[in-house]
Amino acid sequence: SQQGEEDPQALSIQEGENATMNCSYKTSINNLQWYRQNSGRGLVHLILIRSNEREKHSGRLRVTLDTSKKSSSLLITASRAADTASYFCATDALGSARQLTFGSGTQLTVLP
Amino acid sequence: KAGVTQTPRYLIKTRGQQVTLSCSPISGHRSVSWYQQTPGQGLQFLFEYFSETQRNKGNFPGRFSGRQFSNSRSEMNVSTLELGDSALYLCASSFGNSFMNTEAFFGQGTRLTVV
Numbered sequence: 001s002q003q004g005e006e007d008p009q010a011l012s013i014q015e016g017e018n019a020t021m022n023c024s025y026k027t028s029i030n031n032l033q034w035y036r037q038n039s040g041r042g043l044v045h046l047i048l049i050r051s052n053e054r055e056k057h058s059g060r061l062r063v064t065l066d067t068s069k070k071s072s073s074l075l076i077t078a079s080r081a082a083d084t085a086s087y088f089c090a091t092d093a094l095g096s097a098r099q100l101t102f103g104s105g106t107q108l109t110v111l112p
Numbered sequence: 113k114a115g116v117t118q119t120p121r122y123l124i125k126t127r128g129q130q131v132t133l134s135c136s137p138i139s140g141h142r143s144v145s146w147y148q149q150t151p152g153q154g155l156q157f158l159f160e161y162f163s164e165t166q167r168n169k170g171n172f173p174g175r176f177s178g179r180q181f182s183n184s185r186s187e188m189n190v191s192t193l194e195l196g197d198s199a200l201y202l203c204a205s206s207f208g209n210s211f212m213n214t215e216a217f218f219g220q221g222t223r224l225t226v227v
Contacts, residue, residue, distance in 0.1 A: 033215065040149075040200055042116075042220035071137075088155065098143050098206050099168050100216060102155035 006089060014111050019076045021106040023089030024069075030092040032065055033100070034074050037086045044072075046087075070112040080111045114139065116205050116219035124225045130191040134196060137184050137205030144186040145216070149200040158201075161186055164186045193226045200224075 007022045009069055025032070031050050035043040048074070049056045049065045056063045062075040086107050090100040117136040137144050145160035145168075157170040161180035177198050178188040184205075190197055200223050204216040 035218070040221075041181070042118075042202060042216040043204075044216055045215050048215050073181075090155075098145050098160050098162075098216065099157050099170070100145070100147075100155075100204070101157065102147075104154055 006087075006106045008106060010095075010107045010109070011105070012109040012111065013079055015079060015081055017079055017110075019083070019108055019110070021074045021078050021108070023072045023074070023088050023103045025072075025089070025091045025101070025103070027032065027091070027092045029067070030065075032072050032093055033090045033092075034063060034072075035088045035090060037088065037105075038084075043088065076108075079108075081110050081112045084108060084110045116203055116217055118201075118203050118219035120222060121224075122223045124227060125193050127193055127195060127226055129193050130133050130138050130189060131193060131223065131224060132187055132189045133201055133203075133224075135186045135188075135203030135205075135219060137186070137203075138207075138217055141205035141207050141217075143206040144180055144184060145206075146186070146188050147202045147204065148172075148219070149202060150198075155202070158188065190224075197227050198224060198226045211222045 029051050033048045034046040037043050047058045047063050049063050060077045065072045086105045087104045088105045119134045136156040142163045147155050149155045159178050160168040164180045165226045175191045180186045202221045203219045206214050206216045
């Protein structure tokens, strides 16, 4: 079963705007990862944030993690049409072997 | 460095048949895990292997099985296929024994259609 929810389920923006996606989860975690998926293809790893980190940057991506609220957000700045994809958060629960639990995903559409 | 390779990319099978999917992890990665993705259930964990041992299994029936070879390559098998097994099957590889804070890299997936 899925760990939690992502919000919004769908987001449509203009090129150049920023896109923010949120993820909530249920259990204590080792880390949280964000992935991108284009049209039912494989998942592309974007960024990993550890449970003891609060914010992380990678290029146009900014991820925050609030373990007290069991939530994370992914910000994509200056979006491009090529950013159009589904975005998923995935968590590694404490004490488990590698078993990622995924959110339901946000479908991002960036209009040219 | 080559990424995670899954074969075949597409499969069409008939109900009742069985199917075997293959995954070659990134060189040096010893953990391989499998996920099923469907529109209704999303991404769900199937099982995880490390050093040829299944360490974790998701909530799937016994028709779903897998194995890992000494070179870390992995296969999953689904017997007595049902229409509901139609899905994108994704394989992920990770480095090392401790999974805390290591990325999981995914292959392109195998799209299985059961008719």
